[in-house]
Amino acid sequence: MTAIATLELHPGKERSLLRRHPWIYAGAVARVTGRPAPGDLVRVVGGDQRFLAWAAFSPASSIRARAWSFVETEMPDDAWLQARIAAAVARRAALVARTDARRLVFGEADGLPGLIVDQYADQLVVQLMAAGVDARREAIADALTAATGIDRIYERSDAASRQREGLPSREGTLRGALPAGPVVIREDGVTYQVDVLRGHKTGFYIDQRDNRRLLAGLAAGRRVLNCFCYTGGFSLAALRGGAAEAWSIDSSADALEVARAQQSLNHIESPAHWIQADVFDALKQFASERRQFDLIVLDPPKFAPSVQHLDRATRAYKQLSLAALRLLAPGGRLLTFSCSGAVSVDLFQKVVAGAVIDARVDAQMLARLAAGEDHPMSMTHPEGEYLKGLMLGRL
Numbered sequence: 001m002t003a004i005a006t007l008e009l010h011p012g013k014e015r016s017l018l019r020r021h022p023w024i025y026a027g028a029v030a031r032v033t034g035r036p037a038p039g040d041l042v043r044v045v046g047g048d049q050r051f052l053a054w055a056a057f058s059p060a061s062s063i064r065a066r067a068w069s070f071v072e073t074e075m076p077d078d079a080w081l082q083a084r085i086a087a088a089v090a091r092r093a094a095l096v097a098r099t100d101a102r103r104l105v106f107g108e109a110d111g112l113p114g115l116i117v118d119q120y121a122d123q124l125v126v127q128l129m130a131a132g133v134d135a136r137r138e139a140i141a142d143a144l145t146a147a148t149g150i151d152r153i154y155e156r157s158d159a160a161s162r163q164r165e166g167l168p169s170r171e172g173t174l175r176g177a178l179p180a181g182p183v184v185i186r187e188d189g190v191t192y193q194v195d196v197l198r199g200h201k202t203g204f205y206i207d208q209r210d211n212r213r214l215l216a217g218l219a220a221g222r223r224v225l226n227c228f229c230y231t232g233g234f235s236l237a238a239l240r241g242g243a244a245e246a247w248s249i250d251s252s253a254d255a256l257e258v259a260r261a262q263q264s265l266n267h268i269e270s271p272a273h274w275i276q277a278d279v280f281d282a283l284k285q286f287a288s289e290r291r292q293f294d295l296i297v298l299d300p301p302k303f304a305p306s307v308q309h310l311d312r313a314t315r316a317y318k319q320l321s322l323a324a325l326r327l328l329a330p331g332g333r334l335l336t337f338s339c340s341g342a343v344s345v346d347l348f349q350k351v352v353a354g355a356v357i358d359a360r361v362d363a364q365m366l367a368r369l370a371a372g373e374d375h376p377m378s379m380t381h382p383e384g385e386y387l388k389g390l391m392l393g394r395l
Contacts, residue, residue: 005034007042007055007065014046017053020380022067022108024055029064032057038166039135041068041076056113056132060166066113066130081136082143084111089147092374099187101194103206103374104148108381114165117144118202120183120194124153125202126174129161141174152176156202160305171197182258188213190240191265192233193258205233207371207387208299211335214369214391215297216241218333222294223247225286225327227279227320232259234297236266245271247293249282283323292329297336304340313340314351321355325363328394335369337389345388352390362395 009017013028024044036042036057042065044053051072055065068076088110092102105117107129114130124144128134134157145151153175162169182193187209196203215224215234220242226235229248236259239246250256256274263272275282279300298320304313321336328334338348345368356363369389377385 003034005032005036005040005042005057007032007036007044007057008049009044009046009052011047014050014052017044017067017070020067020070022053022055022113022378022381023063023383024053024065024067026062026064037135039131039133056130056135058131058165061131061164063130066108066132068111068113068132078136078139078143081112081139082146085117085140085143086147088112088117089144095372095374099185099209101185101187101192101204101206101209103372104144106375107384109376109378109384115140116202118204118206119148119150120185120196120203122150122152123179123183123196124148124150125196126153126155126157127159127202128155128157128170129159129165131165131167134162134165134167137174145175152179154179154196156196188216188237190236191262192231192236193262193265195258200230205230205299207375208233208337209372211337211369211389212237215295215335218295219243222332223292223329224295224297225249225293225324226297226299227283227324228298228300229259229274230255232256232262232274234299235259235272236262236268238295239263239268239270239272240266243270243295245273247273247275249275249277249279251276251278280319280323283320283327286327287323291327292332293327294329294332296324296328296332296334298324298334299337299339302340303338304342307342309340310342310347313338313343314347317343317348317351318355318358321352322359325355325359325361325392325394328361330394332394333366334363334392334394335389336392337369337387339387341383341386343388345385348388349390352392356392363392364395365390366393367391 010030053067115133116127157170194203216237219238224238224246226248235246235248371387
């Protein structure tokens with residue numbers, strides 16, 4: 001067995017690990033003893049040589065290592081990995097009553113940094129976003145099949161975070177055959193088609209499940225506007241919930257084609273208008289036509305990939321919220337979201353509050369919105385909370 005390398009921290013840099021935060025930044029590392037390859041297991045110690053964690057080494061990343069375990073006797077071998085994946089899958093078991101689309105593993109929140117696993121019916125999609133899980137891809141695939149009984153696993157390791165790890169983009173089958181076409185899933189009585197090969201993220205926005213159900217419960221008899229609708233998840237939920245009509249805007253013709261097909265698949269006959277346009281331009285046009293809506297959803301793409309983009313992102317969020325508020329009928333509700341991890345909950349609320357002031361309307365915050373229970377946030381890793389939202393009611 002190859003000797004395990006040791007990663008020693010500068011004095012005082014052990015505090016975050018003692019609080020069980022899993023990331024070790026390059027500036028915290030005093031020295032590395034041994035020659036660990038990317039993804040190799042390393043023993044992390046403080047300046048006093050006291051054990052702190054077992055971690056996966058990532059020499060090309062500013063996050064130099066990610067902790068697997070904080071217990072010295074808990075060696076992260078294949079059996080440990082299989083047990084941890086099985087536990088993560090078991091925690092999502094209750095969701096099968098509502099849907100056959102679930103996030104089975106959510107990275108650091110499940111003690112598996114860099115690993116994302118989504119289930120779409122009898123298809124699994126994985127993202128290996130860090131050197132540690134990339135080095136264990138075969139063991140992860142074996143563990144997933146053992147935990148779920150599913151032997152169709154497709155890899156979508158194509159996000160920009162892999163570049164920061166010094167890893168190439170990778171897509172392809174890990175187990176089983178290539179999906180022959182869209183995977184059909186069901187969620188709260190609505191049927192969706194998921195393109196796991198080319199769709200956004202791993203094919204679908206599983207994280208918005210609870211918010212789609214919230215919208216459906218508010219929709220009966222109301223006029224709905226869904227901005228950045230993608231393949232129409234919120235729109236279809238609202239129409240199934242009895243919306244009088246739904247207007248849906250996206251810049252992608254391909255996504256809107258899928259949305260129309262899904263409307264037919266669900267036998268929805270209520271008026272649905274699928275508009276290919278830039279959302280900002282469409283909202284200006286609606287304002288010039290003095291249109292109003294009872295329910296508006298703003299679910300834009302990530303405006304702030306990093307903190308360097310915060311100023312630009314906050315301006316965009318404010319402009320978008322301001323335009324929507326001017327279209328919201330009295331008594332109406334606005335569901336507005338940010339999926340930018342760099343934008344905190346507090347900052348997002350302040351930006352939306354500024355839009356309310358500039359719109360010269362009276363509005364109440366009725367609820368804070370977040371991802372579903374299969375996207376938990378570790379209490380020692382708040383960076384994992386990327387999706388945040390607000391539901392406002394106009395007086």
